[in-house]
Amino acid sequence: MVPATEYYSGLGGGNGDRPFFPKCLDWIMENQNSDGSWGLDPDHPFLVKDRLSCTLACVLALTKWGVGQRLVQNGMDFIASNGWAAANNNDQFSPVGFDIIFPWMVNYAKELDLTLPSTLTSHVVDSSLHVQDSDIRRKQNVQVYAMEGLGKACNWKGVISEHQKSNGSLFNSPATTAAALIHCRDDKCFEYLISVLNANCSGWVPTIYPMNIYARLCVVDTLEKLGINRYFEFELRNILDEIYGHWLKKEDEIFSDITCRAMAFRLLRIKGYDVSSDEFAEFVDQEHFFDTVSIQYGCGVSTVLELYRASQARICDEGVLNKIHAWTSQFLKQQLLNQTILDKRLQKQVDYDLKNFYGTLDQFGIRRSIELYDARHFQILKTACRCPTVHNDDFLLFSVQNFRISQSRYQQELQQMERWYAECRLDRLTRGRKILQISYILTAAVIVGPELSHARISYAQVVVLITCFDDFFDIYGSKEEAFSIIGLVSNWKVHRETSYCSQEVEILFTALYNTVNEVAGKAYDEQGYHVEHDLVSMWLELLTSFARERDSWNQNIDSVSTLDDYLSFAWKSVGCKPCVFTSMHFLGIRISEDIFTSTEYTSLCQHSSLVCRLLNDLKTFKKEHEEGALNSVNVQTVNGGISEEDAILKIEEIIEYNRRKVLQMVYKRKGSIVPRECKELFWKTCKIAHCLYSHQGGDEYSSPIDIANDINGLISEPL
Known part of the structure; x- marks a missing residue:
């Protein structure tokens, strides 16, 4: 990371002929790239402009102190060959404040008698200065944050008086703080810069300091996206506890950085911390955002994406997040349409988040995150910078190995599902959808972890059975056969004298009977109480709702005349309730029987079932x-x-409305009697419905097209 800060402190500080920070000059002389430039990734095609800025800053610092003449010449050669990048805004990442700071550096080079290429001293500089003037007039905060480009023209005493933070910095920017120290000696500025150098004794300084909270948030977010967070639950919980304390204190490091604030809000809220969306009231208007608050941290697509993600964590009627969601989603769509996102990984992430944010199933998202993960990822602030704590090869290798282990386990469990399917003779049902594989894969995509095998398999078995019964009731079963099945379930017994009106009825009922009894036995082993009666009651309720939806079968059923009439029973027919109830006994936690009669549990069933039912509708x-x-x-x-x-x-x-109610209950910590793991299972069921029914195409469950690659990637395609 290039120490742009110290270029400015080196230009005018020190006593006589001594710089304030000689270690920074040493760093410059030891870290020139082979092509004569300074800066990250000398081969990156989109960072030429950034390296041009870094290189000129280094050349000025070395020239000021009369050292490194050979390095200066190499730097000048690079500038001569790449001066074109200064005016290129189309296919180059532009450092924050470049159009103000870079022209000032060009002018300062003249004061040092450095002969710069004509490409910088004529048209390019004139163009940059024009942009500078217009930006300063239009965006007062550009002038403030990039004021190191104003030199002596700036009222530094006034700036320090108005903007100096408690840590002595200006905007947590070492560069701006160093510029202030050059023009206006201030002990707090000096102490801040010393603290920055002490934090890293190698001579370079970050473009923003401190960034500890943001870096730790990124670690939490990254480990979750890569699917390895469960190995660090204790550590991650401690991080979030600490960050929540900073949030309550309105820590400047969080609230002065839009990206950090948005990420902190999202991660804290989804983990159940009480954070208010009112903290985003100043960002509800897009024009105001870009004109007054966005320049300090180079807010572009990545920052807007974080705001968009934060807005998706809204619950109940949160007007602030509603407005932010409206403009951020539109802005991101426009960026995709205009093809203005240079970072292709970021482009893919934006596209995926916009298409189906709620339908990103855990394991599908993990695979995508692994494929998009870049250990050499960088941010563009006043210069390109990289945080190895967040982006490194260790995280990638760990996540790849973890995914491969999970994939192998899923293949084994799918074979187990296929044996069950055959033993139940469900493969003999010649009509209806063939959904064994997709039912299991969707389940495996949301119930993650090697210890949750029973939870995955029992959930997937219920999905398969529900589909088989649904097809029978809707498509090829007769009225008499349907009500025969309901009667069999109501009696719930099998013996030699049991009479079936058709082979299909026998196969369906015995498959249900044997599976429910087996699951109930395993649930008793796990929890110590009987659930067979509850399971049978749920299945009877489900099958009865199937029959009612086929209103024409039974003239005795009152006609459904209003939407409210329909919703009063239709939520039961989607099968969310038996899926979750069956599986939640195998989540590795003790579950009290009392929760199943609670208002909270009943509400979770109804709201999540309505989401699934209506998405399908x-x-x-x-x-x-x-x-x-x-x-x-x-x-x-x-x-x-x-x-x-x-x-x-x-x-x-x-x-x-119902989706927000589900999220509100999932996020709730105080006063909740339903374990978080169980509540999340309801939300994961909603995510499956979003995944299947929110795409632009057809029914992804009956005929997967848009998610076909995700399905293959989870179960069979090597990573």
């Missing part, structure tokens, strides 16, 4: 209308009720 209402089946859209449009477009908007509003 939006994808299938045309097909179900043709089949004469009930659907939340069709029940509104029947007999000219309202238009299809208005009906869809109404359903989307209901989905949004």
Whole structure:
């Protein structure tokens, strides 16, 4: 990392012919790139502009103190060959404040009698100065944050008086603070710079200091995205506890950095800490954001993406986050449309987050994160900088190995699922969807961890059975067969004299009977109480709701005339309740029977089931209308009720409301009796529904197309 700070302190500080910080000059002389430049990644095609700025700063520092003449010449040669980059804003990453700071450095070079290439002293500089003037007039904070480019023209005493932080810095910027020290001796500025150097004794300083909180947040976020956070739960919890304390104290390091604030809010909220979205009130307007608050930390696409992610953690009616979500999503879409995101990894991440934010299943996202992870990732602030604590080969190697181990386990469990499927004779059902593999893979994508094998398999088995029964009731089973199954479940016993009206009925009922009894036995071993009765009741409720949705089968069922009528029972037919109930007994935690009768648990069932039910309805209402089946859209449009477009908007509003209610309960820590692991299972079920039914194409469950690569990547494709 190039010590841009010390170039400025070196230019005018010290006593007579001595610089304040000689170690920084030593660092400069020891760290020139082979092409004569200074800066990160000399071969990176988008960092030429950044290296041009770093190189000129180093050349000025060396020239000022009359050292490193050969290095100066090498630097001048680089500047001569790459001066074109100074005016290139299309395919070059531009350091923050470049159009103010760089022209000043060019002018200072003239004072030192350095002969710069004409490409810098004519058209390029004139162009940069023009931008400088216009930016200063339009954005007062550009002038403030990049004021090292104003030199003697700046009222440094006034700036120090107004903007100096408690740590002695100006904006936590060593460069700006060093510039102030050159023009206005200040003990606090000097002490701050000493503290920066003491934090790293090798002679270089970071472009922003301190960044400890941001770096630690990035570690938490990175380990979660790479799927290895469970190995560091104690350490990560301590980090978040400490950062929450800083949040409550409104620590400047968090609140002066937009990206840091957004990431802190998101990570703290989803982990159940009480953080208010009111802290983002100043960012609700896009124009105000870019004109007044965004320059200090080089806020561009990556910062807006963090704000967008923070807005997705909104619960209930949070107007501030609603407004931020509206403009950030539109801004990011426009960046993709205009193809202005130079970083291709960032471009892919933005595209993926916008397409299906809630539908990013854990393991699908982990694989994508591994593939997009760059151990040499850098940020563009006043110069390109890299944090090896966050981006390093160790994290990548660990996550790759962990994913491969999980993939091997999933392959074994899928074979176990296939044996169960055959033993239950479900493979003999010739009609209906073939969904064994996708049912298991979707489950494995959200229930992660080698110790959760029983939870994954039991959840996937329920999904398979629900689908088989759903197809039978909806597509090829007769009215008599359907009610025969309901009767069998209601009696819940199998003996030699049991009579079945068809082979399909026998296969379906015995598969359900044997699976429920086996799961109930395992659940008793885990929890110490019987769940068979509860499971049977849930299945009876589910199958009865299937029958009611086929309203035409039973003339005794009251007609469904309103959306409220439909919603009162339709949430039960999506199967969320038995999926979660069955699996949650195998999460490795003790679960009290009392939670199943609690209001909190019942609300989680209803809200999450409505999310899943209505997402499915939006994808299938045309097909179900043709089949004469009930659907939340069709029940509104029947007999000219309202238009299809208005009906869809109404359903989307209901989905949004219920999704926020689920998240609110998942995030809640105080006063919650349902364990966090169980609440998260409800939310993971919602994520599966988002994954399947939120894509632009068709029903991804019945015919996976958009998620086909994710499916292959999780189970079979080598990483």
